[in-house]
Amino acid sequence: MTPGSAQTSGAPLLDVRDLRVAFSTPDGVLEAVCGLSFSVDRGHVLGIVGESGSGKSVATQTMVGLTRGARVTGEALFEGRNLLAMSPDELRSVRGRGIAMVFQNPLSSLHPLYRIGWQIVEMIQAHEKVTKAQGRARAIELLGLVGISRPDRRVDDYPHQFSGGMLQRAMIAMALALHPRLLVADEPTTALDVTVQAQIIRLLGRVQQEFGTAIILITHDLGVIAEVADEVIVMYAGRAMEVAPRRELFIAPSHPYTRGLLHAIPRADLAGGRLTPIPGQPPSLIARPPGCPFHPRCTEAVERCSREAPPLAALPGAVRHMSSCWLTEGNA
Amino acid sequence: MKPAANTTVRSRGPWELAFERLRHDPAAIAASATLVGVLLLAMLAPVIASLVGHGPDDQFLDVGLSPSGIPIGPNRVFLLGTDSLGRDVLVRIAYGTRVSLLVGVLASALAVLVGTVVGIAAGWYGGFVDRALSRLMDVVLSLPFLVFALALVAVVGPSLTISVTVIAFFTWASVGRIVRAQALSIRELEYVQAARTLGASHTRIMFVEILPNVTASVIVYTTLLIPGAITAEATLSFLGLSVVPPTPSWGNMLADAMAYYKVAWWFVFFPGAALLITTIAFNVLGDSVRDALDPRRDQATPISREDAA
Amino acid sequence: MTASHVSARSGEPLVSLEHVVKEFPVKRGSVFTRTRERVHAVTDVSLEVRSGETLALVGETGCGKSTLARCVMRLHDLTSGRVVFDGHDISTASHAELQPFRRRMQMVFQDPYGSLNPRRRVGSIIGDPFEIHGLASGAERVTRVQELMQLVGLNPEHYNRFPGDFSGGQRQRVGIARAIALRPDLIVCDEPVSALDVSIRAQILNLLTELQRELGLTYLFISHDLSVVRHVSNRVAVMYLGTAVELAAVDDLYEHARHPYTRALLSAMPVPDPDRSAAREEIILSGDPPSPLDPPAGCRFHPRCPRVRARCSLERPALAAAPGDAADHLSACHFPVADHETLATTIAGQGAA
Numbered sequence: 001m002t003p004g005s006a007q008t009s010g011a012p013l014l015d016v017r018d019l020r021v022a023f024s025t026p027d028g029v030l031e032a033v034c035g036l037s038f039s040v041d042r043g044h045v046l047g048i049v050g051e052s053g054s055g056k057s058v059a060t061q062t063m064v065g066l067t068r069g070a071r072v073t074g075e076a077l078f079e080g081r082n083l084l085a086m087s088p089d090e091l092r093s094v095r096g097r098g099i100a101m102v103f104q105n106p107l108s109s110l111h112p113l114y115r116i117g118w119q120i121v122e123m124i125q126a127h128e129k130v131t132k133a134q135g136r137a138r139a140i141e142l143l144g145l146v147g148i149s150r151p152d153r154r155v156d157d158y159p160h161q162f163s164g165g166m167l168q169r170a171m172i173a174m175a176l177a178l179h180p181r182l183l184v185a186d187e188p189t190t191a192l193d194v195t196v197q198a199q200i201i202r203l204l205g206r207v208q209q210e211f212g213t214a215i216i217l218i219t220h221d222l223g224v225i226a227e228v229a230d231e232v233i234v235m236y237a238g239r240a241m242e243v244a245p246r247r248e249l250f251i252a253p254s255h256p257y258t259r260g261l262l263h264a265i266p267r268a269d270l271a272g273g274r275l276t277p278i279p280g281q282p283p284s285l286i287a288r289p290p291g292c293p294f295h296p297r298c299t300e301a302v303e304r305c306s307r308e309a310p311p312l313a314a315l316p317g318a319v320r321h322m323s324s325c326w327l328t329e330g331n332a
Numbered sequence: 333m334k335p336a337a338n339t340t341v342r343s344r345g346p347w348e349l350a351f352e353r354l355r356h357d358p359a360a361i362a363a364s365a366t367l368v369g370v371l372l373l374a375m376l377a378p379v380i381a382s383l384v385g386h387g388p389d390d391q392f393l394d395v396g397l398s399p400s401g402i403p404i405g406p407n408r409v410f411l412l413g414t415d416s417l418g419r420d421v422l423v424r425i426a427y428g429t430r431v432s433l434l435v436g437v438l439a440s441a442l443a444v445l446v447g448t449v450v451g452i453a454a455g456w457y458g459g460f461v462d463r464a465l466s467r468l469m470d471v472v473l474s475l476p477f478l479v480f481a482l483a484l485v486a487v488v489g490p491s492l493t494i495s496v497t498v499i500a501f502f503t504w505a506s507v508g509r510i511v512r513a514q515a516l517s518i519r520e521l522e523y524v525q526a527a528r529t530l531g532a533s534h535t536r537i538m539f540v541e542i543l544p545n546v547t548a549s550v551i552v553y554t555t556l557l558i559p560g561a562i563t564a565e566a567t568l569s570f571l572g573l574s575v576v577p578p579t580p581s582w583g584n585m586l587a588d589a590m591a592y593y594k595v596a597w598w599f600v601f602f603p604g605a606a607l608l609i610t611t612i613a614f615n616v617l618g619d620s621v622r623d624a625l626d627p628r629r630d631q632a633t634p635i636s637r638e639d640a641a
Numbered sequence: 642m643t644a645s646h647v648s649a650r651s652g653e654p655l656v657s658l659e660h661v662v663k664e665f666p667v668k669r670g671s672v673f674t675r676t677r678e679r680v681h682a683v684t685d686v687s688l689e690v691r692s693g694e695t696l697a698l699v700g701e702t703g704c705g706k707s708t709l710a711r712c713v714m715r716l717h718d719l720t721s722g723r724v725v726f727d728g729h730d731i732s733t734a735s736h737a738e739l740q741p742f743r744r745r746m747q748m749v750f751q752d753p754y755g756s757l758n759p760r761r762r763v764g765s766i767i768g769d770p771f772e773i774h775g776l777a778s779g780a781e782r783v784t785r786v787q788e789l790m791q792l793v794g795l796n797p798e799h800y801n802r803f804p805g806d807f808s809g810g811q812r813q814r815v816g817i818a819r820a821i822a823l824r825p826d827l828i829v830c831d832e833p834v835s836a837l838d839v840s841i842r843a844q845i846l847n848l849l850t851e852l853q854r855e856l857g858l859t860y861l862f863i864s865h866d867l868s869v870v871r872h873v874s875n876r877v878a879v880m881y882l883g884t885a886v887e888l889a890a891v892d893d894l895y896e897h898a899r900h901p902y903t904r905a906l907l908s909a910m911p912v913p914d915p916d917r918s919a920a921r922e923e924i925i926l927s928g929d930p931p932s933p934l935d936p937p938a939g940c941r942f943h944p945r946c947p948r949v950r951a952r953c954s955l956e957r958p959a960l961a962a963a964p965g966d967a968a969d970h971l972s973a974c975h976f977p978v979a980d981h982e983t984l985a986t987t988i989a990g991q992g993a994a
Contacts, residue, residue, distance in 0.1 A: 051838040052809075164702075193701035194865065195926045198909035202925060220839055223868075223911025226918050247915050264843040268868040268895065268910045269917055274850070275872060277843030281808045345803045346760060522756040523766075526819065529714055531743030532773050533736075544760035 011080070012039035013181055013214050019074035019084075021055070021062045021238075028286040032058040032070075034238040037312070040182065045208055045215045047229030047246075049222060053282045055238035056218045060184050064099055065091040079181070096127050100175035104187035106167035110159045116143075117155035120174050127178055142173040146203060165196035172203060176211065183207065184216045189224060201228055222265060226250060231320070234258050237283050237293035240312055244321040254315055254323040256298045292325070300327060350548075353624040360620035366613040370606075374433050377426035384411065386420035388427040389578040393418045403596040413598035416588055421598060424580035425606050431581040432610065435492065435574070436562035439499035443561075444554050446500070447507025452538050452546065454508070455515025466512070469505040477502050477564070478571075485573040495574040499564045503557060510553060514546045548625040555618035559611035566607055582607045654689035654725075655827055655859050656713055656746075661686050661722035663708055667934070681933050682708040684883040685722075687960075690827065695853065695860040697870040697891075699906070700880035703933050706863050709880070710829045713861060714748055715739055727826070744774055747820040751832035753812035757804040763790075763815050764800035770822040789818040793848060810841035814848065821852060829861045834869060846873055867910050871895060876969075879903050882930055882941040885960055889970040899963050899970070899977035902942050904984055924984050940975070947984045948976050 021033040033055040040046045050056040061067050063076045063083055076083040078098060083091065095101070103109050111119060120142065121135035130138070136155065143151035146169040154162075162170060168188060175183055185204065189197040205228055207213050217229060225232055225246070232249045234242040234257065242255040253259045260278040280297035292298070295305040304326050312324045354360050373380075381387055396418025398404050403414045412422040454465040481498050488494055518524060519542065527537050568574040569583030577584060582603045589599040663683040683705040690696045698706040711717045713724055715731060723732045731742055747770075750756035757766055767786045771777040777785055787797035793814040804812055813833060820828055830849065834842040850873060852858060864870050870877060870891075877894045879887040879902065887900040898904050905924040912918045926945045931937060937944050943953040952975050962968055963977040978984065 051840060193930075194867070195701060195905060195909045197911070198923075198925055199927075201911075221911055222839075222913035223918070226913050226915045227911055250913060250915055261840060262913060264840055265913055266842070266846070266866075266868040266872040267912065268871050268907065269912050269914070269921075270871075275843035275846060277847060278840040279844075281810065281841075282838065345762075346805065522750040522752050523758045525716060526748065526750060526756055526816070527769070528716055529743065529746075529748045530770050530773050530819075531740050532769070536773065540761075541758055545758070547760075 013042045013079065014040040014216075015075075015077040016059075016063065017075045017077070019059055019062070019076060020072070021058055021067065022071045023069060024071075025286065030286045031288060032238055032285060033062070034288075035074075036235070036238070036240055038233055038240065038243065040214050040216060042181070042214055043208065043212045044230045045204075045217060045228055047225040047232045048216060048218045048235060049220065049225055049232060050218075050235035051220055051282060053237060053285060054235040056235050057186050059235075060101075060186065060216060060218060064095055064101065064184070066101075093127070096123060096180065097178045098180055099182045099184060100178070100180040102168070102171045102175050102183065102185045102188050104190050106164070106171045107159060109171060110167065112159050115156050115158055116162070116170050120155075120170075120177055123174055124177050138177065139173075142177055143170065145176070146170070146173045147199070148173075163196075164192050165199060168192060168196075168200055169203065172200075172207065176207065176213070179211070180213065182214045182216065184218070186218045187220070188217070190219065190221070197224070204228060222250075222261065234261075237285060237288070239293060239309070240322075240324060241294065242321075242323045243312065244318075248318070248321050252321075254321065254328060255325050256300050256327075257294050260297075260299075302326065350621075350624040354620060357620045357624065359616050360624070363613045363617040363620065366609060367617065370429060370610050370613070371433065373426050374429035377423070377430060380426050381423045384409075384420060384423065386410075386423050388423045388580050389419065391417045391419055396420070403592060403599055405596070405598055412602045413596065415585065415596075415599055416592060419580075421585075421602055424585060425582070425602055428580040428582045428585060428603065429606065429610075431492070431569075431575055431579065432562045432565060432607070435495050435499065435565040436558045439496045439503065439561045439565070440554055440557040442496065442500035443503035443557065444507050444550060447504040448511050448543070448546065448550055450504070451508040451511025452515050452542055455512040456519055456534065456538050456542060458516075458519075462512075465508070469508045469512075472502070472505040473509075475502070478567070481568060481573055482571070490573050490576055492575055495565055495568055498568070499561050502564075503561065507550070507553060507557070510549060511546055514549055515542050518542050518545050552618060552622040552625060555614055555621055559614040562607070562614075563611060651691075651693040653692050655692040655727055656690040656861070657723070657725040658686055658688045658709070658713065659723040659725065661709065661712055661724065662720045663705075663712055663717060664720045678934050681883050681936055683712065684936070686880075686883075686885050688878055688885060688888065690859060690861050691876075692826070692859055693857065694875040695862050695873055697862045697864060697874035697877045698880060699864060699867060699870055699877055701865055701906075701930065703882065703930055704880040705883040705933070706880050707831060710748075710831055710861060710863050713827075714746060714829055715742075740774075744770075744823045745825050746827040746829065747823070747825040748829045748831060749813075749816050749820050749833045752836055753809040753816065754804075754836075756816050757812055759804055762801050762803055763807070766804075767815060767818045767822060769819060774823065776823070785822070786818075789822055792821070792852070793818045794844075808841075809837050810844060813837060813845050817845075817848065817852070821856060821858075824856060825858070827859045827861065829863070831863045832865070833862075835864065835866065842869070849873065867895075867906060879906065882936055883933060884941055884957075884973065886942065886974070887972045888960060889972075890967075893967070893970050897966075897970070897980055899966070899972035900942075900974045901946050901948055901978055901984060903972075904978055922983050940973070948978070950976065 016039065017037050019033055019036045023030045023032060036059055038046065048056045058067060062070060062072055065083070065088065072084055074084065078094065083094065086094070117136060117139045120139040121132060124130055124135045124138060140151045140155050143154055148154050148166055148169055159167060189200050192200065201224060204215060204217065208215055219225060229246050231245055233240050234255065236257050241257045242249065242253065249258065253262055263276040264278050266275060278297055283293055283296065290308070291306040292309050295301040298305065310324050310326045312322050313328065315321045315323060315328060392414065396404060396410060396414040403416055404410065406413045410420050412425065415421055415424065450465055454462045484498060485494060524537060524541050527541050565574055565581070566583035566586070569581040570587045572584065572587070574583065575581050585603040586600065589603065593600045661683055662685055665680040665682055667678040667680060686709060698709065700706045708717065712719055715724070715734065719732050723730055726742055726746065731739060764783065764786050767789055768782050771782045771785065783800065787800060790797045795811060795814050795818065804815065807815065833849065834845050837845060846869065853860060862870065862873055874891045877889060877891050878885050879900065881902050887894065887898065887903045894903065895907065898907060905926050908922050908924045924947065931944065939954040939956055940958050943949045946953065958973045958975050960971045960973045962971055
């Protein structure tokens with residue numbers, strides 16, 4: 001899948017700097033995100049890969065102000081404006097028009113008692129002055145764009161009349177209604193069947209190419225990333241472990257966690273055999289010990305790893321490939 | 333997002349966690365203290381009676397009534413005043429506490445026992461058993477309480493046992509409904525399927541797998557049922573359908589007091605206050621228990637998707 | 642009905658499914674119910690699971706694989722057909738008659754959070770099989786449970802902990818310990834790793850493989866994930882809308898798939914390798930699988946099939962070996978796909994889109 005035309009006009013569309021998100025719980029302070037920095041260029045697809053507890057969802061949701069009761073520091077500059085410093089009203093106007101979100105379970109994101117078309121029109125009307133007729137026409141157009149057949153009829157259906165794949169398409173249609181510059185898709189295909197998943201991934205690729213929308217794709221599935229992302233961040237326990245362009249990540253993974261993941265994943269295209277798991281469990285995010293969060297499970301850890309957490313540093317000779325590991329030459 | 337379990341974190345079972353939360357809840361503490369006080373009042377009623385030297389049924393027609401025959405207000409001898417027959421209100425309230433608590437707790441316990449068994453059976457077996465039991469519960473819930481109670485007492489005569497039975501009869505079905513709803517959702521969970529694959533009998537599944545998971549809501553509901561039962565008993569004894577005079581209960585004291593409220597405010601106020609305070613305390617405790625047992629409180633962070641604009 | 646505890650010789654069928662049909666009536670009415678429609682969850686499936694092997698059942702939502710597995714476990718009654726376990730027909734056995742068989746077949750469930758009773762301690766949960774079948778009690782049971790915990794990689798000192806103290810992978814180990822407690826012959830694994838983190842999946846899959854070797858287990862492995870299946874199975878059965886559409890030895894299936902649906906499924910699997918992903922054949926099926934309430938006539942896949950012809954909507958294909966294939970590579974297609982053939986991409990199927 002070829003990446004869409006990227007207008008790298010210097011300033012990135014989204015620039016997140018040292019994002020930290022913490023929650024207080026009865027057991028202590030839970031640090032969900034610890035110093036995450038990344039950027040997304042216009043028209044690019046950034047894939048964020050991580051398992052549960054990696055902080056990938058918390059980071060993006062906090063960015064658009066969907067996290068309650070958290071202590072947030074850092075900056076998230078969207079087209080130059082810091083999202084984390086905005087008032088709820090300002091954020092609301094950015095959501096939908098600047099940044100749109102698509103979640104894992106479309107059924108819980110849509111109101112079950114209102115027709116799909118109505119919900120799309122309502123969203124458009126919240127941000128733009130259009131008549132009902134205009135809104136409806138746009139809704140029909142959007143549903144057709146995302147590949148729903150007979151959109152003129154489907155626009156009046158209720159969510160329960162749509163299948164899982166169609167619902168997710170409808171969600172994407174709703175997200176695109178206001179031509180956002182950035183689409184954040186949080187595990188959009190995880191709840192879907194594999195053949196439907198392939199359709200949705202294809203659709204996302206089309207969205208990037210035809211609309212020039214930048215996409216942040218959050219998933220735990222490295223296979224999905226391999227098909228669609230331009231750049232990839234691998235997160236673990238709230239930190240970025242590795243950042244790389246897509247091909248480089250798979251062909252020359254640097255961080256032991258990334259390498260461990262790639263060896264631990266079963267593959268349909270290779271003959272079976274014993275898998276090499278990553279030993280141990282994901283860490284507790286409360287009362288984190290010092291050092292690299294991955295070191296208890298890392299087969300290559302050295303003494304320094306348990307004392308200091310390594311910064312994200314570029315690999316020698318590769319500006320856009322960064323790793324957060326003491327064993328990388330650039331970090332020694 | 334749950335923090336990943338770390339085997340070095342101290343293990344706390346779900347009951348322990350709930351108790352911890354309860355311990356730190358000021359409302360729960362206050363309510364519990366109040367209820368302990370009420371319980372002590374009931375248990376120590378004979379002690380109080382001997383301390384002030386008045387029995388609950390002793391009529392002090394000369395010392396306890398004014399020359400015109402009206403009850404006298406709180407003074408050094410009768411700390412909360414006297415009633416229409418010159419009896420010590422304080423002592424009578426203390427003994428009345430026994431009736432209220434006994435009936436309230438006993439009737440609720442009986443209702444919960446029957447309701448839980450029926451609810452679990454209906455929820456687990458499903459099909460015809462469920463439909464039959466549900467209709468039964470619907471019928472019981474639609475019977476009018478007072479009319480029925482009056483009719484029953486007219487036939488059998490008033491007594492404590494009748495009180496308990498009648499109140500329990502009208503309450504078990506609401507417990508049953510709640511338990512059934514819970515049982516219906518629990519039976520679909522995989523651990524119940526697992527029990528079936530292991531060859532567990534129906535009885536075992538109902539009592540070992542379903543019941544412990546229903547207990548939490550049953551406990552909450554019970555603490556909220558008790559005040560209702562106490563009030564119901566007060567209603568019954570107000571109408572003369574519960575304990576037989578001269579046995580004091582808050583309800584029949586209030587009934588007697590109705591005629592005297594203009595001249596003897598203490599006669600209405602103190603039994604009424606006792607009833608009110610006890611009921612409020614149970615309700616507050618019930619709320620706190622429900623919050624403490626809420627399983628969603630076991631998780632770290634509320635990130636609600638419903639916030640999406 | 643007695644059940645001898647000597648399992649079938651290796652390679653012999655341990656479980657035989659013969660023309661199994663399972664339908665769920667959709668009831669209406671409150672006291673006296675009427676059946677209006679039926680969900681055709683499984684329609685005429687015949688398979689056998691051979692002793693010592695791992696047979697995978699693969700398919701997407703609604704294909705009937707979970708229902709079929711539950712029919713094998715007799716958690717459901719069959720609408721028609723037979724389930725034969727080690728020579729004994731258990732299709733209509735009562736609860737009491739099934740008891741001896743319950744010891745010989747067990748299940749590992751998908752949801753690590755739902756498959757363990759949160760109000761019971763794990764030692765008690767794992768000890769259930771011993772208690773239910775009256776095989777060990779008191780101190781002896783504790784010992785045996787702790788042995789099991791060690792076998793699956795758990796710390797026996799955590800006997801008295803609640804499930805909430807464990808991570809997803811550890812809970813799954815508890816479920817596995819419970820399943821192997823009585824040394825069953827057959828274990829049905831229903832999506833055992835789907836709900837686990839990627840880095841934990843490999844641990845659990847390896848554990849299952851080791852246990853199979855050590856304890857001589859036979860697995861019926863249900864999954865929607867073809868990559869997982871490739872690593873653990875000997876043979877694979879692909880299901881679609883209640884029917885088996887292909888059955889083959891594992892490498893045969895992945896490299897010489899005959900049924901168009903199998904091909905589509907294989908091509909849709911995300912592969913963590915950008916170059917291979919770009920190079921492979923892309924078959925994107927349009928629409929979603931039709932509802933099991935009203936399955937299509939003839940071949941159930943025909944509305945979405947790239948090779949559909951007239952015959953496909955009229956006649957249901959039988960599961961048979963395609964010309965030139967080994968006798969144990971079966972597919973249910975009138976026009977099976979040969980090795981060198983490719984299928985058209987993005988088909989305009991008549992499926993509900």
